Structure formats: C-alpha cells, structure tokens
Amino acid sequence: MSKKKTFYVQENETIDECLERMKREGYMPVRRMEKPLFEERKENGETIHVPIGREIVFEGKIMT
Numbered sequence: 001m002s003k004k005k006t007f008y009v010q011e012n013e014t015i016d017e018c019l020e021r022m023k024r025e026g027y028m029p030v031r032r033m034e035k036p037l038f039e040e041r042k043e044n045g046e047t048i049h050v051p052i053g054r055e056i057v058f059e060g061k062i063m064t
Contacts, residue, residue: 002062009056018058027060 005027009018022029034056038049 004062005060007058007060009058015056018056022058022060025060026063028063029058030061031059033057033059 005025007018007022007027007029009015013021019029034054036051037053037055039052041048041050
C-alpha cells in the first residue's frame with residue numbers, strides 16, 4: 001500500500017462521504033486543496049473565463 005494517496009471529492013459525494021471513504025481505505029487526511037474550475041466563453045469577440053465550480057482534493061497519509 002502506498003504511504004500517500006490523493007482523494008477527489010466526486011461530483012455526487014459530500015466531503016464527509018469522501019473522508020469516510022479515505023478512512024475505509026486506511027488513510028487519514030493531512031491536506032485539503034481546492035481548485036477553481038473555469039469554462040471559456042466567447043462574448044463580444046473576446047474569450048472570457050467564467051467560474052463554474054471547484055474541485056476539492058484531499059491528500060491522505062496511511063494510518064499506522
């Protein structure tokens with residue numbers, strides 16, 4: 001088993017459900033990261049970036 005693993009909060013999953021999944025696999029969270037998600041759109045001949053959501057990622061460390 002790897003000492004570190006990355007867990008992504010899935011589209012239809014809560015943060016608590018993701019943390020529970022980590023625990024079942026034997027990992028505990030050591031870091032939380034959020035990344036904004038953007039979509040490119042053209043308006044008036046210009047390309048603009050519109051925020052459409054965020055991606056939440058946990059880094060897990062194996063429990064000893």
